[in-house]
Amino acid sequence: MFQVRIHGRGGQGVVTAAELLAVAVFDGGKHAQAFPSFGSERTGAPVVAYCRISDHEIRAREPIMEPDVLIIQDASLIKQIDVFAGLQPRGYVIINSAETAEELQLADKIKVPHSLAILPATELALTHLGRPVPNAVLLGAFSALTGVVPLEAVASAINEKFKPKIAAGNVAAATAAYEYVMNQVATHA
Amino acid sequence: MSTTQVKFYQVGSFAVGNRLLRDDERSVQSDPDRTNALTSGHRACQGCGEALGARYALDAAMRATNDQLIAVNATGCLEVFSTPYPESSWRVAWLHSLFGNAPAVATGVAAALKAKGNTTTRVVAQGGDGATVDIGLGPLSGMFERNDDVLYICYDNEAYMNTGVQRSGATPPAARTATTQAVGKQPGNLFGQGKYLPKIAMAHDIPYVATATIADLRDLEAKVERAMTMRGARYLHVLVPCPLGWGSASADTIKIARLATQSGLFPVFEAINGEVVASSKIRHRVAVDEYLKLQARYSHLFSPQRNDQVIDHLQRIADKNIERYELMGE
Amino acid sequence: MLRQVEGSKAVADAVAACQPEVICAYPISPQTHIVEGLSQLVKDGTLPNCEFINVESEFAAMSVAIGSSATGARTYTATASQGLLYMVEAVYNASGLGLPIVMTVANRAIGGPINIWNDHSDSMSQRDSGWLQLYAENNQEAVDLHIQAFRIAEEMSMPVMVCMDGFILTHAYEQVDIPTTDEVKAFLPPFVPRQHLDPAEPVSIGAMVGPESFMEVKYLAHQRMIDSAAKVQEVAKDFEAHFGRKTGGLLRSYRTEGAETIVLALGSIIGTLKDVIDELQLDGKSIGVVGLTSFRPFPYESVAAALKGAKRVIILEKAFSTGTGGIVTQDVARAIEGMGIKDFTVIAGLGGRPITISSLRNYLTNAMAENIDRLTFLDLEIDTVEVEINKERAQR
Numbered sequence: 001m002f003q004v005r006i007h008g009r010g011g012q013g014v015v016t017a018a019e020l021l022a023v024a025v026f027d028g029g030k031h032a033q034a035f036p037s038f039g040s041e042r043t044g045a046p047v048v049a050y051c052r053i054s055d056h057e058i059r060a061r062e063p064i065m066e067p068d069v070l071i072i073q074d075a076s077l078i079k080q081i082d083v084f085a086g087l088q089p090r091g092y093v094i095i096n097s098a099e100t101a102e103e104l105q106l107a108d109k110i111k112v113p114h115s116l117a118i119l120p121a122t123e124l125a126l127t128h129l130g131r132p133v134p135n136a137v138l139l140g141a142f143s144a145l146t147g148v149v150p151l152e153a154v155a156s157a158i159n160e161k162f163k164p165k166i167a168a169g170n171v172a173a174a175t176a177a178y179e180y181v182m183n184q185v186a187t188h189a
Numbered sequence: 190m191s192t193t194q195v196k197f198y199q200v201g202s203f204a205v206g207n208r209l210l211r212d213d214e215r216s217v218q219s220d221p222d223r224t225n226a227l228t229s230g231h232r233a234c235q236g237c238g239e240a241l242g243a244r245y246a247l248d249a250a251m252r253a254t255n256d257q258l259i260a261v262n263a264t265g266c267l268e269v270f271s272t273p274y275p276e277s278s279w280r281v282a283w284l285h286s287l288f289g290n291a292p293a294v295a296t297g298v299a300a301a302l303k304a305k306g307n308t309t310t311r312v313v314a315q316g317g318d319g320a321t322v323d324i325g326l327g328p329l330s331g332m333f334e335r336n337d338d339v340l341y342i343c344y345d346n347e348a349y350m351n352t353g354v355q356r357s358g359a360t361p362p363a364a365r366t367a368t369t370q371a372v373g374k375q376p377g378n379l380f381g382q383g384k385y386l387p388k389i390a391m392a393h394d395i396p397y398v399a400t401a402t403i404a405d406l407r408d409l410e411a412k413v414e415r416a417m418t419m420r421g422a423r424y425l426h427v428l429v430p431c432p433l434g435w436g437s438a439s440a441d442t443i444k445i446a447r448l449a450t451q452s453g454l455f456p457v458f459e460a461i462n463g464e465v466v467a468s469s470k471i472r473h474r475v476a477v478d479e480y481l482k483l484q485a486r487y488s489h490l491f492s493p494q495r496n497d498q499v500i501d502h503l504q505r506i507a508d509k510n511i512e513r514y515e516l517m518g519e
Numbered sequence: 520m521l522r523q524v525e526g527s528k529a530v531a532d533a534v535a536a537c538q539p540e541v542i543c544a545y546p547i548s549p550q551t552h553i554v555e556g557l558s559q560l561v562k563d564g565t566l567p568n569c570e571f572i573n574v575e576s577e578f579a580a581m582s583v584a585i586g587s588s589a590t591g592a593r594t595y596t597a598t599a600s601q602g603l604l605y606m607v608e609a610v611y612n613a614s615g616l617g618l619p620i621v622m623t624v625a626n627r628a629i630g631g632p633i634n635i636w637n638d639h640s641d642s643m644s645q646r647d648s649g650w651l652q653l654y655a656e657n658n659q660e661a662v663d664l665h666i667q668a669f670r671i672a673e674e675m676s677m678p679v680m681v682c683m684d685g686f687i688l689t690h691a692y693e694q695v696d697i698p699t700t701d702e703v704k705a706f707l708p709p710f711v712p713r714q715h716l717d718p719a720e721p722v723s724i725g726a727m728v729g730p731e732s733f734m735e736v737k738y739l740a741h742q743r744m745i746d747s748a749a750k751v752q753e754v755a756k757d758f759e760a761h762f763g764r765k766t767g768g769l770l771r772s773y774r775t776e777g778a779e780t781i782v783l784a785l786g787s788i789i790g791t792l793k794d795v796i797d798e799l800q801l802d803g804k805s806i807g808v809v810g811l812t813s814f815r816p817f818p819y820e821s822v823a824a825a826l827k828g829a830k831r832v833i834i835l836e837k838a839f840s841t842g843t844g845g846i847v848t849q850d851v852a853r854a855i856e857g858m859g860i861k862d863f864t865v866i867a868g869l870g871g872r873p874i875t876i877s878s879l880r881n882y883l884t885n886a887m888a889e890n891i892d893r894l895t896f897l898d899l900e901i902d903t904v905e906v907e908i909n910k911e912r913a914q915r
Contacts, residue, residue, distance in 0.1 A: 019525070022692045026523035035691040038549070038636060038871065059657075059790035061687055062875045259716045261586060262725075272726035282716040284589050285725030286612050290582035293574065297541065297586025297594075298716065300570040304540035304592055310718055328582065331575035 002053040002148055003064045007083045008073030011043040013135035016161070017073070018049035021139055023157035024149045025053050033058040046077055053148060069146060071138050072096060073121075075104060084110050094141045094181075096121040096134045117145045117181045124176050129169035140174030144181035151178050216407055217248040224251040224280055226260075231278035232270040236439025238429030238446065239267050239344045242403045243315065246342055246427070247281060249410040253417035254311045259284070259298050263291035263316030263325060266351040266431075267344065289324035291316045292332040295339040303338075311417060312338065318345040318359035322384045333393035336421045340413070343386060343424070346431035354434040358384040361454075362506075363499050364486045366434075371489035380502065387460070390424040394463035401457060402428040404447035408469065412459065428455050436485020448480035453507035456514040468514045477504045521696045526658040526688045529695040530623060531556025533662040535566040536703040537669045539621075540592035540710075543572040543583040547602040548635045549685035550625040554597055577602035581609035581620075588618040589724055591715035593669065596620065599685055600627035600641045607645070610678075614649030614740070616724060617713065619672035619679075621665065622650075626786065626837075627685040628870040636871020637685040639785065639837040642814075643846050649740050651679040651747055652815040653767065654785040658688055658695050660812075663766035666698065667754045669707055674754075675747050676713045682814075684787040686871065698762060706761045748816040769818040772825050774800060775807030780887045781826055782808045783851060784835040788867070788874055792835070795879045804887060814847065822854040831861040833886050837868045844894045861889070867897035874898075 004021065008014035018034035025032035030053060037048040050064040066086040075097040077083055087093070089112040097104060098120040106116070119141055121134035129137075136158050143151045155171045162170060217223050226247035233240040251258050259282045262268045268285045271278040286294045295314035302310050316325060321343040332339060348366050349355040356366040362380040365371040369378040390398040396419045401409040409427060416423045430446050432439040449455040452475050458468035478500060481487040490496045511517055522529075531553050534542075542561065544554040561571040570587075574580045580596045588594040598606065603624060613620050624642045628634040642652055653668065655661035661683040668679040683689060698706075714722055728736055748769060755768035765771070773793055775781050782792055789810035799806050809825045811818075826832050832855065834848045845864035852862050865882060868874045878898050885891050 019692050023523045026694060031694060032523065033691060033693045035687070038686040038690065058693070060794040060876060061691070061787050061791050063873050065875065065877075257718050259590065259718065268725075269727055272723055274726040274728040274732060277723035277726055279723045280721060282718050282721040283723045283725075284586065284716055285723075286582060286585050286616070287608055290578065290585075290609060293579040293582035294586035294589075296572060296574075296579075297543065297583035297588075298590045299586075300541045300543070300572055300583065301587040301590035301592030301594075304568055304570045304587075306568070327575055328579045331579055334575070335572070 001058070002069070003067045004051040004053065004069040004071065004142075005064045005067035006049045006051070006071040006073065007077050008047055008135070009043075009077070010045045010047050012047075012073050013133050014047045014049045014073055017071070017135035017139065018051045020136055020154070020157045020161060021051045021142070021149070023160060024139065024153040025051075027156045028149050028153040030055055031058050033061075035061075037063060046081060067091065069142065070094070071142060073134055073138060075099065078104060078109060087112055087114060089113055091115075092146050093117070094119075094138055094145060096138055098123065115145055117141050117184055119177055119180050119184070121177060124173045124180070128173035128176060129166070136170040137173040137177045140177035141181045144178045144185070151175065217252050217410055218245065220252075223248050224256065226251055226279065226281045227271060228278050228280055230276065232273060233266070234431075234433050234439070236432040236442045237266075237270075238403050238431060238442045239317070239346060240270070241406075241442070242344055242409065242427045242429045243267055245403070245406050245409050246315075246413050246425070247313065249413040250311070250313050250340070250417055251281065253414040257310045258282070259310060259312050261286070261291050261295040261298060261312065261314040263314075263320035264288040265317040265320055266346075267315065267317065269351055288320055290328055291320060292325055292339070292341055293328035295341070296328075296332050296335070296337040299338045311340070313340045313342060315342045315344065317350065318343060318347055319349040319357040322358040322386050330389075330393070333390060333395050333422045333424070336395065338420050338422070340416045340423045340425065342413075343426045344429045345426060346429050346434060348431075348434050350431050350434045359386070363490060363503065365489060366486070376489045377487070387424070387426050391460045391463045393422070395422040395424060396420070396462060397423040398460040399424075399458065400426045400428070400455070402446040402450055402455060403430075404443050404450060405457070405469070408457070434486070436488070437483050441483055445480065445483055448475060448483070451475050452477045452480045453511040453516055454480060454503070456510045456516055458514050465514060468516055470518055471511070471516045474517070477507050520699065521694060523692060523694055524697075525552060526661060526683065526691050526693070527552030528556050529658050529662050529697055530665060530683070530689075531560065532697045533665045534595055534621075535560045536698055536700045537666055537707055538566070538593065538700060538704075539569060539595040541570050541572065541584070541587035541594045542596065543574050543580045543587070543594070544596050545574050545577045545580045545598070545602060547577070547599050549627060549637075549689045550597045550599050550602075550623065552689065553623060553625070577606040578609055581606040581613060584620045584622075585609060585613050585616065585618060588613070588620050589616065589716050591710065591712040591717070593673075593710040594620050595622070597623035597625065599625040600629050600635075603641045603645065604629060607648075610645060610650065611648050613678045617676040619669075619676055619710070621668045621672055621679050621681065623665070624680050624682045625685040625689045626682050634870040637687050637837070638869045638871065639682070640869075642680060642682045643838040645680070646815055646846070649677070649744065650815065651677060651744075651751070651813070653679065653681050653751070653813055654811065655681065655683040655688060656787060656789045656810055656812070658683075658691065658693050659764070660766045661688055662695055662697055663758060663762070663764060664812075666703055666707060667758050667767045671747070671750055671754050673710050675743065675750050677743060677747060682786065687787045696764075702762070706758065744816050748813065748818055751813050751816070767812060769813045769821045770809055770811045770825060773808045773810065775809060775825065775829070777805065777828070778807035779805040779830045780807075780833065780883070781829045781831075782806070782833045782835055782883065783811060783822075783826070783847070784808065785811045785814060785847065786837065788835060788837070791874060791876060792879065795876055795883065798876075798880065799883060806883065806887060811847070817850045817854075819850070819854040822851060823858065826855055826860055827858065829860055831863060831886070831889065833863050833865060833883065835865050835867055837866075839866045863891055863893055863895070865895045865897050872898065
């Protein structure tokens with residue numbers, strides 16, 4: 001079982017991100033369970049969504065306390081809440097930011113060995129989509145960093161969910177994110 | 190209003206026999222083959238205005254719809270005295286659910302018929318003043334707002350009669366009820382804002398709103414039949430005196446209803462899409478005293494002496510109605 | 520068809536596949552996505568010959584449903600929490616009039632204080648109303664139970680509540696197989712009412728029943744509820760024959776053979792419990808779980824049979840009776856009377872408090888050693904409440 005936790009703010013499509021990931025996993029023939037942490041919807045407030053991925057039926061429904069993957073859609077949350085709580089050793093961290101790990105002071109915050117990808121997802125979204133919505137973009141990064149879902153599955157989930165024009169932009173941005181992270185990984189290898 | 194040209198053979202009275210009218214102009218009650226929707230055997234009080242009104246209204250509705258009618262009834266006198274299990278006085282398809290939901294239940298019946306593609310069967314909902322203006326107001330407004338295809342008839346006897354004559358939102362000012370006793374500085378019901386449902390119905394701009402009383406039964410029939418020629422939300426408010434609750438003689442029920450109209454306290458009119466289009470003119474205007482005097486629920490206004498302040502206030506209400514609804518004249 | 524879809528959407532599609540004729544609903548979290556989904560299907564013509572009525576309150580919703588069902592139309596509505604309470608008068612009226620309305624209750628806590636998250640206090644408050652209550656373990660079962668519910672309701676002439684945990688199931692995206700309209704048609708025949716409003720054959724529905732007959736009428740309802748247990752099983756069996764899935768029915772046991780300790784619960788927590796049971800069994804522990812699907816009718820015999828041989832039963836509840844304790848516990852205790860099985864109650868998840876695997880593991884480990892109180896509130900902040908209790912007592 002692979003557990004993903006996504007952090008962001010209301011209005012950034014955090015719940016949609018979890019949904020897309022679940023659909024991508026399903027399209028790839030595996031089981032996925034996605035759900036938000038439920039609060040009164042309020043633009044700008046911290047939001048968390050979860051996605052469990054497994055080869056078998058998923059039965060448990062508790063919030064994900066020990067994520068294997070963390071996707072941080074809004075880096076401003078890092079200073080505000082403990083987004084890295086429970087991260088599993090050799091887990092994955094994907095952060096939407098134009099800053100570096102040092103500038104984000106990640107060394108102080110993440111205590112376990114992990115794989116890290118930092119990318120300017122909002123900028124990629126603006127470029128390819130024309131809107132600063134990084135959720136689908138970051139799934140491209142997820143695909144590259146973890147290899148748990150292929151990029152094709154991410155693309156197919158995006159095409160199922162959005163209207164053609166928006167879908168195309170999101171797929172392009174997700175692909176760009178995928179390549180960005182693959183380059184980053186290659187560089188650090 | 191229904192108007193028919195008739196030759197008079199009786200001078201000095203307004204009585205004109207049905208024998209002078211065509212079959213289709215006659216009262217439904219003159220037809221031996223009428224539905225008799227509310228048949229005999231029910232347990233209403235002697236002189237009950239509601240039993241009279243309901244029988245006329247539903248028989249008219251049945252004729253107007255070729256017997257294709259479903260009736261929904263709120264909890265209240267009408268429902269209680271007509272269906273003491275295992276008996277029922279109703280000869281129409283009839284459903285009683287709860288006190289405050291007759292409009293919504295009727296909406297449901299209409300929706301089911303629509304879903305089944307049945308455009309012939311029509312729906313009538315009926316309830317007393319309590320069920321209509323108080324506890325059922327929300328659902329009634331919802332029914333109006335959606336323009337559901339239901340004719341809602343309110344039988345207004347101006348209090349919660351079946352439970353023992355407690356005050357409702359339709360109880361007139363100064364009237365004595367079990368919860369507005371004729372004692373203290375302001376005996377009887379207080380002078381509030383009132384909750385005049387016909388105006389609330391008109392504010393929704395629904396296709397048809399009308400008032401009627403059991404003093405003019407042909408007029409009541411005609412209004413029901415007119416309403417059934419239309420689709421959408423329609424509302425009929427009928428004054429039905431209650432001898433027990435009003436403290437009047439059972440033989441005076443119709444007379445009291447007439448005095449209510451002739452004093453101006455109960456205006457009789459029709460409105461289409463929120464605008465008054467016709468009103469019944471007062472033929473012999475009377476002071477409100479004539480109406481009030483016959484009802485024990487107002488006796489505290491006359492004894493030990495005439496309460497000029499209150500009665501004059503009621504008279505001003507009557508005067509205002511006459512002006513507002515243009516009740517004098519031709 | 521197998522789809523990855525939100526629970527609410529799955530339910531909306533399943534209900535639509537049953538071809539209801541009238542849907543009436545008032546929005547309340549967390550049911551909103553269900554009625555939005557259905558409204559869309561009616562408006563865009565996917566669900567034809569159906570009237571979708573936007574009502575002005577939940578009381579109106581159940582009232583419209585009563586009128587519609589009494590006219591012989593297949594009728595559906597949905598609500599939760601405060602909405603369910605607001606329509607209670609009509610809820611009892613619907614069952615009293617024998618109307619086969621199906622209603623989703625997206626289980627949510629009852630206020631005050633206001634709380635929009637999941638627990639079972641809403642449906643539990645209606646356990647005496649004469650409605651059947653079926654609880655879904657996951658979204659697949661939620662889908663299947665709605666389809667089974669229409670058939671149970673119409674064949675028994677009784678209304679059915681399908682309960683699914685608000686947010687936890689309604690807002691979870693998981694894999695569901697949603698039958699098509701044609702597949703459902705083969706399983707669910709058109710609604711033939713026992714009696715209905717018809718000008719051609721007029722009946723009076725809703726007469727006033729006096730003291731001389733009321734007891735008999737109510738006794739018949741009582742007996743009907745008892746008889747409905749067999750119908751629940753029958754329909755589940757036929758559903759399995761049609762769709763190849765074992766969902767619905769009265770209850771399901773998981774790894775209870777020879778178990779010393781059995782946990783009994785309703786709804787989505789059963790899934791989490793199964794994971795905990797697997798862990799504990801790996802550690803050699805003797806523990807299993809009984810998932811109760813039908814709470815009303817309460818399957819006394821089946822519960823007794825399922826718990827037979829255990830030393831103790833732990834009833835996990837997401838609601839309670841203030842000042843008293845467990846609700847389901849009372850029925851379970853009656854079922855196992857004289858069988859020598861001890862019962863313990865754990866109240867958990869009230870108002871949406873997450874029930875974690877680690878909490879359950881700790882509690883159940885202690886439970887197996889009977890190192891627990893008869894009644895426990897799981898994960899209670901003991902220190903905080905003790906301060907408050909002492910303060911209040913001192914002030915009285």
